[in-house]
Amino acid sequence: MACFAIFAFLGLCSIEPAPAAGPSGIVAVIDGDTLDVGGARVRLHGVDAPENAQRCDTGSGAQWACGDWVTQEASLRFAGREARCETVDIDRYERIVARCAVDGADIGETLVSEGLALAYVEYSRAYEAQEAEARAARRGIWRGEVQAPWDWRRAKRAGQGIPDPAPERIEAGGCAIKGNISGGGRIYHMPGDPYYGRTKIDTGAGERWFCSEAEARRAGWRHAGS
Known part of the structure; x- marks a missing residue:
């Protein structure tokens, strides 16, 4: 405090700056x-x-x-x-x-x-x-x-072990969620779901791929596990 009282007006006190704010x-x-x-x-x-x-x-x-x-x-x-x-x-x-x-x-x-x-x-x-x-x-x-x-x-x-995508993933244009039409109506299967691997998508029959669960839900599809 004495530093401020006596020398501040001379510019002789230094104050450590606060950390810069982030973006x-x-x-x-x-x-x-x-x-x-x-x-x-x-x-x-x-x-x-x-x-x-x-x-x-x-x-x-x-x-x-x-x-x-x-x-x-x-x-x-x-x-x-x-x-x-x-x-x-x-x-x-x-x-x-x-x-x-x-x-x-x-x-x-x-x-x-x-x-x-x-x-x-x-x-x-x-x-x-x-x-x-x-x-x-x-x-x-x-x-x-x-x-x-x-x-x-x-x-x-290192040029190691990066697998190529499965053929059906290329056809899907990079979107992984499978929109399937079955006896249960319009349902979608997430990667890792029990029937994901065996579910085939027929776009000619109105089935489709989704890029996110939110997109599937907005389109009126429900998760296969619900």
């Missing part, structure tokens, strides 16, 4: 863990989502485009909304690494809780409990089998 603004989703927030590129801290080109296993041996699906689901939840972020670091790609929230809800926590991303425990253990709960409930990517994104990237860099 804020309208969200554009790049992939499951990367956003543009108010025009700034942000890598979410403590989470790692399947890459856009990554594919997962349904549990019955079939492959599906889980990376694209995660990006679509993240877009449905956050694109066009306003986020506020707290900067944690700057990564080697010059992206801001940050914790971000929409309406006070932590985006990273939401993604992990809903089975759209993994807890990135190499950098933070904040979301371990949410991942364990999502795994137990078989939400999102946990309906089947998923390679950890960091392992997928390592394998890709």
